[in-house]
Each structure stands twice: as C-alpha cells, then as structure tokens.
Amino acid sequence: MDREKILDEIYEAAVAPKTWMKVLDRMADIAGGQGTLMFAEVQKSTQFLCSAAIQDIVQRWSSEGWIAIDERGKRLIGRTDPRFLTDLDAFTIDELAGVPIYRDFFRKVGLGWCVGTTIRSPTSDTIVFSVERKFERGPVEPEAAKMLDGLRPHLARAAVLSAKVGLERALSSINALEAVGLPAAVLTRTGRAVAANPLLTGLGPEISIGAGDRLCFKNPAIQALFASSLRSEMDRTGTRGAASFPLPANGPNPPAVVHVLPLRGSGRDLFTGANFLLYVTILSRGSSLPNALLQALFDLTPAEARVAGLIGNGYTVNDVASQSSVQANTVRAQLKSIFSKTGVARQVDLASLVTSRGDFAEARFPTDKQAEVPFVALPPLE
Secondary structure (H helix, E strand, O other): OOHHHHHHHHHHHHHOHHHHHHHHHHHHHHOOOOEEEEEEEEOOEEEEEEOHHHHHHHHHHHHOOHHHHOHHHHHHHOOOOOOOEEHHHOOOHHHHOOOHHHHHHHHHHOEEEEEEEEEEOOOOOEEEEEEEEEHHHOOOOHHHHHHHHOOHHHHHHHHHHHHHHHHHHHHHHHHHHHHOOOOEEEEOOOOEEEEEOHHHHOOOOOEEEOHHHEEEEOOHHHHHHHHHHHHHHHHOOOOOOOEEEEEOOEOOEOOEEEEEEEEOHHHOEOOOOEOEEEEEEEOOOOOOOOHHHHHHHHOOOHHHHHHHHHHHOOOOHHHHHHHHOOOHHHHHHHHHHHHHHHOOOOHHHHHHHHOOOHHHHHOOOOOOOHHHOOOOOOOOEO
16 A cells, blocks of 8 residues: 555545545555445535445445445444444354345345444534445455554544535535625535525525525425425436526515526535535516527427417417417417426416516426426536
C-alpha cells in the first residue's frame, strides 16, 4: 500500500466528493475485496456510494429490502470499536450459515465476507465503510483490517469535512440562483430542504417548509405532483430525468412553473443528502405559456402543443381544425391525449393552465398513478 498516495486521495475526496470512488476502490484493494460500500446517514437522510464493481449488488440490497433486515449491519454498525471489524467479530462461522442476509443474499451473489467500520461525527452523523469480499476468498485477514485501521482517523476527518463542504456547496448553489432571480432549494429524496433561498421562502403560503424541514405545497394536487416526482427518482422508474409542473397564481403570488432536477454525478453530494435541486420560474400574470414550453413541460408533440395553445386562448375545436386543415375528430383525439398528459379534464381547465390564470387551482390532477404525472426530460447535472 502506498500510504502517502492514499492519504492524498482521502483528503482530496474531503473537498471533491466525486473522488471518493477512487478511495473506495483503494480500500477494496487493501482488503482483497470486490468493492467498497460507503453508507452515510447525514442530517436525517441516507445515502449510498459504492465501487462500480458492486453497484448492481448494492442496488439489489437496497431495492429488495435487505437493508431493513440486514442482521450483519445491525450487529456491526451498533459497535463503537474505533477500528475495522470483520464478520467474525459479530458471528461465529457456524452462525453465518444460518443468517438470512448471508445465506439468501450475499452468498447467492458471490459475496459473503466483509471488513468495515462505523464513524460517528460530532454532529451525530453516521458514516459506514464496508469492503465486500467474495465468499470463495474466505474471511478478511486481521492484517488487512489492521492496515485499514491506519486509515480510519483520516477517513473520519475527511468525511466530517465533506459534510461541511457539501452543505456550503448547497448554500452557494441556491444563492447563485437567487442572484438571477430564481427561488430555489436543495432537497433530500424525502423532500426535506437542506437549504432554501429567501426568494423561495417568500412564496408562502403556496410553498412552505413545514415539519421536519420538508418542503410542501398548499395545493393538494400540486403536492401530489411534487411527491410523485421525488418517488420516481428514488424508485429509479422509467427514464425520467426531471419533473416540471405549473403552480397557479394565488393572491399576490403570480403563476409559476416548478422544476425538480435530480442531482447526479458530482452534483450529488453524499454528505449533505442532497438529491434534488428545485427552482421556480415566475410567469407574468395572464400571459400564455409558449408552445415550446408546453411541449417540454408535458411531453406534448408539436401538434398537441399547438392545439393546447389555441384551445387555451379561446379557440373552439372547429376553429383549431380549420386553422390546422384537419378534421375536427383529429383535434378531439389530440385534445384527449393533451388532457391525459397535462392532468386536466376540461377545456376550461386547459385554458386556465395555458394562460396561467388563478382559477387553475380548480383543475383536476391525477394523484394516484405515478405514470400520469407530467414530466420533462432534462439533461442530468454532471
């Protein structure tokens, strides 16, 4: 092990989170592992980062529910030993064969041995490093655990610094958006606001930060769209990269469009628990949404966006058919598709949506089917 080189990489990761992957791979090499999992519970949010070699396995461990019944984690994470521990620090060889997480998961995917440590920061955050090793290689040797012990104080300092740097980065991001007039917040996967700028908090009561620091929308239909956008990213369903939905005018607040962007790559910070950037585009009261924006917001075809724009501005189905040189039945079919994609049920609701009038609050949105939530695919933040 080139100790000086790996220490440099650890402290580089402290201020450049994307380089933690290199550190995780180094740790796996030291212990003869397949890869390393980094599990962080920071500011009431849980995040995972792992070596590419075990990414699919970690995804299964989380999505199939093993995380909730992981006896290995319960026994080892609860330990306060300031060192790296192996499976044999928590179980006997005979016990391991009957523990479900080993028998029914790890060994079936080719793993079954680990060496890891739990770090608790002064702010009560918990960070776990776990090197996962193939079952065929046998238990991790004490010598490998001892080598990792020499890195533990440095990993702890780097992790605590990352937490601070990550929060400052989140604050800087939303302050930059405030400077160009955009209300914004950085959110966890549960909708808890890690940071929010004054422009966003000034949109109350339509948008507020409530119990548990969770961002909430006053309009139940809008809240349902917001919650569905968070679930879509968390569940990794489909190929949707971001979500946008309209916010109706109410009182002194003009109409707006809310955008929820998932943070990916180096944009996602393991230690702040930041999963999303939310920002709000304010519209002029009574104005019509451009066709291009309608198309992007609701995944409309160019023809559907044109129909929506015309209907929204008071044209009848026959008027639209005449202008487009198509049959009225064709326009009705397009209108049916538009209703499905935008979540409204009547032409008057579509008009309220397109012209951003305050009575849009009466429009009906689907709240029980995630697939019906309007999304716009935007490029990931890399």
